[in-house]
Amino acid sequence: MLKKTLGALALTSALVATHAAAEGHSIDLAGKTVEWIIPFSETGGSAKWANFYAPLLSEALPGNPTVVVTFNPGAGSTKGANAFQEMEYEDGTTIFGSSGSTQFPYLLSDPRVRYEYSDWNVVLASGTGGVAYLPPELSAQLGEGGDASALRDEDFIYGSQGATRLDLVPLLAWEMLGLQVEPVFGIEGRGDGRLMFERGEANIDYQTSSSFLSGVTPLVEAGTAAPWFSFGALDAEGNIVRDPTFPDMPTFKEVCDATEGCETSGEQWDAWKAFFVAGFPAQKMVFLPAGAPDAAVATFTEAFAAIQQREDFAEISKARLGVYPQLTGDAAKTAMASATDVPQEAKDFVINWLSERYGVVLQ
Amino acid sequence: MEVFATALPALNDAFAMILQPHVIGYLLLGVVMGLCIGVFPGLGGIAGLSLLLPFMFGMEPVTGLALMVGMVAVVPTSDTFASVLMGIPGSSASQATVLDGFPMAKKGQAARALSAAFASSLFGGLVGAAFLTVFILAARPIVLLFQTPELLMITIFGLSMVGILAGRVALKGLVAACLGILVGTIGEGASSGALRMSTYDMPYLVDGLKLVIVGLGIFAIPEIVALLRRDRAISDRAPLGGGWAEGVKDWWANKWLSVRCSLIGVVVGVIPGLGGSVVDWIAYGHAVQTSKDKSGFGSGDVRGVIGPESSNNAKEGGGLVPTLLFGIPGSGSMAIFISAVALLGTGSIEVGPSMLKNNLDFTYAIVWLLALANVAGTIICIAASGGIAKLTEIRFALLAPFLFMIIAFAAFQSRQEIWDLVALFGIGLLGILMRRFDWSRPAFLIGFVLAGPAERYTNQAYQIGASRFRRGFEEGIEYIFSPIVIVLVIITLLSVVIGLRQSKNIQAEGAVASGSKRAPIIFLLAVTAYIALAYWNAAIIPDFARMDRVFPVFVATVALIGCALLLVQMMRADETSAIFADREAEDAGENVHGLWATLGWFASLLIASAIVGFILALAGFLLLFIRLRAGKSWIYATVYTGIGIAFICAMAWTLNRDFPPGLLQSYFELPWPLT
Structure with missing residues (x-):
């Protein structure tokens, strides 16, 4: 815990308490330091996301507190999340940023998980999307609407970070399309997966939207890669629709429909959709710890809403976050619910599939 | 054209x-900050860049x-101070510098070693930049030629350096390297997540140990510890005059060596995945192999x-290639660099494949x-080296507590748990113990560093290779035995042969007399026991996770054979044989x-930290150590402690870090920095 401002804090805490009570709906963070805990290392995608928001948040919060991003990596983010679960709300100076890699172990009943999403208070949910792509010569064999039937005899290699991570979504997608994909595990980030594709060692890959825009679009222009489908986005009713960032690309749902043997209903589809929803449309979320009063939740919610009202937000966020909803308030709560409240059948299906297909036993 | x-x-x-002017000004500001951070061992570019991010x-x-560039560039320059003067590798970039730099400092040639190092750093940095200016335009296709088998061969080539650094008894060096590899495999396997030598009950080990x-x-x-026991200054004789000019002359006399090592630095730095x-x-191995008279090395x-x-400054330049051209960070600091670039201006500079086309001027x-x-960094360092070199003349008992602090x-920054200190x-x-019984510590470290890449690339090359062979025999062979792989195999074989032939002359850590038989045998048996345990632990990994089993089992088997041969030799x-070397x-x-x-x-500092937290324990440690061990007055000890605590708090405050808490802190809320 970072308490370097504790001296100043002790002096003003009584003052702050009266302020909050008087105003009723917001807390003043003047002179404080808000610690934003990221359960990953300084070098990951969540670090980028938090580093993007931190200075904006500092400007938007009442009293303009210093916002520092601190890192508590370990055990695929479960260590940091467990530590956050132990914390209690004190004065609104601690927030936590989760990611899909925090959500998945929670959904898959990983034995290391000792945190409970429903205890926390969500104040922001940031979405993203994903795009699958192929080498041009394989892409040329695709049928009408991205039909994958012609590729069933191809020997695919896919650089993967691990079957229980976000890669679960594309891996299950390849399988539903009937592709023979051998995942090569042990790569350290999706960037390494793209490099493996560029070297011609892997011949199927996916990237999250912002990485696709910066990393793969130049390859598409150079004619060494061809986009296939996006995972899609969710509309207000929870249906999968075309990704607004890639309106010209079919979604996985469309490709699945076009491919013989791939069903967009039933147990397998429901499981895929549940984990897609958990991993992408609400991939990164910001939480206040258990026991946060409404005033604190409202303060942070308003701050994140205000950031999106900035005139330059569209411009500065495009490269960093892609064109995706940054949800606050009730929308964030709904997003969190759909991301963490996966039907038991879907969980059971995936847990069973992981153990049969990859020998992963979570216990 | x-x-x-x-x-x-x-x-x-x-x-x-x-x-x-203002750009140069910011560059100098970055350089000064980088030098300040690099001087402290263990704090590298990651700590520095994190500090800059908010701005x-x-x-x-x-x-x-x-x-940012000013800061990143000079960390491998200023970390030389710790390597040469104290024998402490300031960062992963200057581990090899310790081998000869520190003995020079002991001989009173600290200033000479430092200025030779700085002149080389400067030159390496410039060669790197010049090479990159041309190479960066053609780099992309060349870098893509390095597929997994090539990366694996480079890793093996790196491991073959063990041959040169193995010390007087080659077998001991081999076992030390294997032990390093096995320590490097501790934790979750990269492939299937099977646990090696760790359990979920001890989460600390699951993520493995950090470099x-x-x-x-x-x-x-x-x-x-060794210096403390002698209770003198680091330098055992009066410093030689005119030290720094001497060092520059040394560099000039070896300028071609410097050129070759700079190129090695750029080229290895360019290849993503090895992290440099x-x-x-x-580079050290190359310096040894190409020298006629090898007796002085070590x-x-x-x-x-x-x-x-x-090589190490040139490497920073090389590391820019994967970072800028592919958007794939070659190191932790480069990862932060990428995310920081995106925050600049309107975010219009995108690090990645479009960099060369759209932002060649920025590149x-x-x-x-x-x-x-x-x-700039070199000039400042050379100017400061004369003064800083005087540290080697201070009585070590006064320096040691500060260094240990x-x-x-720095170790605590790894995971921010008390277990870091354990x-x-x-x-x-x-x-x-390895130092005492003359087991090669460089070999151990090389093993540790390369354990991850060696295992990963072995598994991946095997998997991808198998897929290629399924498509056709020729395609498989072409993949595994590309021209680059064949060249690397030849270089590796040559290096091993030359290394083995000459390793007896190179005593990477100086000569060591032999003592009695008992202590070295006990140490060997303890090492063997650990390796056997690691073997058994890996062997019980079930079949579905076999990719995580093969590598540690193979390495442990080699190590066990080595141990058995050593035991036979010892009997x-x-x-008086070299095999019983005992520094005691x-x-x-x-x-x-x-x-x-x-x-x-030191054990008492650790235990006290676990009970009352680091800062309180440190205060007690500094006070008692200076009073009792160094024999100074209570007043002296109190002032020393005050300065030490103030210094470490200032550093932690600037870097936004906390200190390890102890039992006390779990019962009482204490204000920072006692938390």
């Missing part, structure tokens, strides 16, 4: 961008780049400083900012204090 047509205007624009948002791109801790433990702690942590060892040959130092600006930062703080102490103990050899016998006349008493001081 077409290349020049694109390059020259961009280069022109780049210089127009750089050569503005990057919306900053004018060139000035922001100048600030900072192993590097500091294996090199720094044994040296500090072996560059300095490869006991203070200036060429052993020039080689690695030429060149970064390359030459790097070169300029190297020049900084090392413990791991540091444990590895430190291993380091002390046959008589007491060698240094018996010089040691004033016992090993265990000295170690006890």
Whole structure:
């Protein structure tokens, strides 16, 4: 815990308490330091996301507190999340940023998980999307609407970070399309997966939207890669629709429909959709710890809403976050619910599939 | 010619961008900050860049780049101070510098070693920039030629350096390297997540040990303890006059070595995935192999400083290629660099494949900012080296507590748990024993560093290769035995043969007399027991996770055979044989204090930290150590403690870090920095 401002804090805490009570709906963070805990290392995608928001948040919060991003990596983010679960709300100076890699172990009943999403208070949910792509010569064999039937005899290699991570979504997608994909595990980030594709060692890959825009679009222009489908986005009713960032690309749902043997209903589809929803449309979320009063939740919610009202937000966020909803308030709560409240059948299906297909036993 | 047509205007624009007073000003600011951070062992570019991140948002791109590049560029320059003066690897970039730099400092040639190192660093940085200016345009297809089998071969080539650094008994070096690899495999397997030598009940080990801790433990702690026991200054004789000019002359006399090592640095740095942590060892190995008279290496040959130092600054330049061209960070600091660049200005500079096409001027600006930062950093370092070298003349008992404080703080940055200190102490103990019984510590470290890549690339090359063979025999062979792989195999074989033939002459850590038989045998048996345990632990990994089993089992098998042969040799050899080297016998006349008493001081710091937290424990430690061990007055000890605590708090405050809490803190809420 970072308490370097504790001296100043002790002096003003009584003052702050009266302020909050008087105003009723917001807390003043003047002179404080808000610690934003990221359960990953300084070098990951969540670090980028938090580093993007931190200075904006500092400007938007009442009293303009210093916002520092601190890192508590370990055990695929479960260590940091467990530590956050132990914390209690004190004065609104601690927030936590989760990611899909925090959500998945929670959904898959990983034995290391000792945190409970429903205890926390969500104040922001940031979405993203994903795009699958192929080498041009394989892409040329695709049928009408991205039909994958012609590729069933191809020997695919896919650089993967691990079957229980976000890669679960594309891996299950390849399988539903009937592709023979051998995942090569042990790569350290999706960037390494793209490099493996560029070297011609892997011949199927996916990237999250912002990485696709910066990393793969130049390859598409150079004619060494061809986009296939996006995972899609969710509309207000929870249906999968075309990704607004890639309106010209079919979604996985469309490709699945076009491919013989791939069903967009039933147990397998429901499981895929549940984990897609958990991993992408609400991939990164910001939480206040258990026991946060409404005033604190409202303060942070308003701050994140205000950031999106900035005139330059569209411009500065495009490269960093892609064109995706940054949800606050009730929308964030709904997003969190759909991301963490996966039907038991879907969980059971995936847990069973992981153990049969990859020998992963979570216990 | 077409290349020049694109390059020259961009280069022109780049210089127009750089050569503005405020840009140079920010660069110098970055350089000074980088030097300040690099001086402290264990704190590298990651800590520095994290410090700068909050200021990057919306900053004018060139000035922001100048600030960051200035900082990143000089960390491998200033970390030389710790390596040469204290024998502590300042960062992974200057581990090999310790081997010859520190003995030079002991001989009173600290200033000479430092200035030779800085001259080499500067030169390496400039060669790197010049090479990159041309190479960066053609780099992309060349880098893509390095597929997994090529990466695996480079890793094996790195491992083959063990042959040169193995010490007098080659088998001991081999077992040490295998032990390093096995320590490197501790934790979750990269492939299927199977646990090796760890359980979920001890989450600390699941993520494996970090290089900072192993590097500091294996090199720094044994040296500090050894120096403390002698109770003198580091330098055992009066410094030689005119030190720094001498060092520059040394560099000039070995300029071609410096050129070659710089090129090694750029080339290895360019290849993504290796992170450049072996560059300095490869350069050191090259320096040894190409020298006619090898007898001085390990006991203070200036060429052993020039080689690695030429390569490590050049490597920073090389590391820019994967970072800028592919958007794939070559190191932790480069990862932060990428995310910081995106915050600059309007976020219009996108690091990645479009960089060369859209931002060639920025690319060149970064390359030459790097070169300029190297020049500025070197000049400042050379100017400061005379004064800083005087540290080696201070009585070590007064320096040691301070060093230990900084090392413990640096180790704690790894995971910010008390276990960081436990791991540091444990590895430190291993380091002390390896030093005592003349087991090659560089071999251990190379093994540790390369354990991850070696396992990963072996598994991946096997998987991808198998898929290619399924498509056709020829395609498989082409994949596995590409021309680059064949060349690398030949280089590796040559290096091993030459290394083995000559390793007897190179005593990477000086000569050691032999003592009795008992202690070396007990140590060997303990090492064997650990390896056997690791073997058994890996062997029980179930079949579905076999990819995580094969590598540790293979390495442990090799190590066990080595141990068995050593045991046979020990039974046959008589007491004076090199195999029974025991530094206790060698240094018996010089040691004033016992090993265990000295170690006890540090153990007590660790235990006290676990009870009352780091800062309180440190205060007690500093006070008592200066009073009792160093024999100073209470007033002196109190002032020393006050300065020490103030210093470490200031550092933690600037870097936004906390200290390890103890039991006390779980019962009472205490204000920072006691938390």
